[in-house]
Amino acid sequence: MKTNVIHSIDKHVDEVLMALFLTGIITMMSVHVFFRYVLKSPLTWTEECTRYCFIWFVYSGIGYGVRNATHIRINILEIFFPKIVPAFSLIQTVITTAFFAYLIVPSIEVVVQTVQRNQFSPGMHLPMGCVYISVTLGLILGVIRGIQVLIDWIRTYILKRPATETVEGGVLK
Template sequence: MSFMKLKYLDKIEEIFSSSCLAVMALIIAVQVFQRYVLQSSLDWSEELARYLFIWSVYVGCSYATQADRHLEVTILRNMFGPAVAKYITIVAYIFTILFCGCIAVWGMQMVLFLAETGQKTPALEIQMYWIFLSVPVGLGLMAIRTVQRVISILKGEVDFAAMSCK
């Protein structure tokens, strides 16, 4: 994909999502050790692991879109062949962009609402909007990545003949 290459964003998404998963795994391992070996649980570990997982998933979805790693239902593309596959894929991507855009906007409205209310998480007592910010950030990035994919298709950088199943 040559148009709108965002190499720095690729690395940020990959490192951020991987780091969240690594820290989450470490926190869970420490919690298991604390609970079953030392007989003393940490109050905050499960909550932090959950929030790290949420951020990892939303940012990871954007990275998966960029790397073309999302699952797809390709029956229509395969049934009608490469000539029609291009248009079917573009239509599917347009729906994806619309969905991601709507959820990003509504997610940002929720973030602003939570910022106004001052709601905090139970154990960590951090502002709840930091967790909900993962939705507009992740889906906004995914919309950008999907636009990149549409542009690459329109520029002829995707070979649908090679993609079809025999």
């Protein structure tokens, strides 16, 4: 039972985060339009909240993109040489995961600097570290999903076992 719950959270955390932030975007824009055009009294903070929900939406989607192999990729070699798709997908996943891992430390440094400078957003007076931490968390999700894709690649192409259900797309096309 406990394993099923953890598996379910692992499988759907990206979608849930993206759905929450997309719901926030739609809600905030609806409130903004209502106050601006119906009540003739626009709210200043709703536009800013929408922007921050969008930022969180984008960065929480990194893991989803890695897991489902929906990020922009160079696939010209895959088209002309379909037999090298597994090897080329492995190389792409390793490079992408390494790049995300490399960016984690600088993103943390930006968050720390922002917090140390005591920066706040103009409309909501939200600490800007809350906005910038989305980059770090998105990169961490990307690394986790990249590792899962690599594990499934090893299971499928080296150990000749079926892939787990963790990765739906990934390198296993």
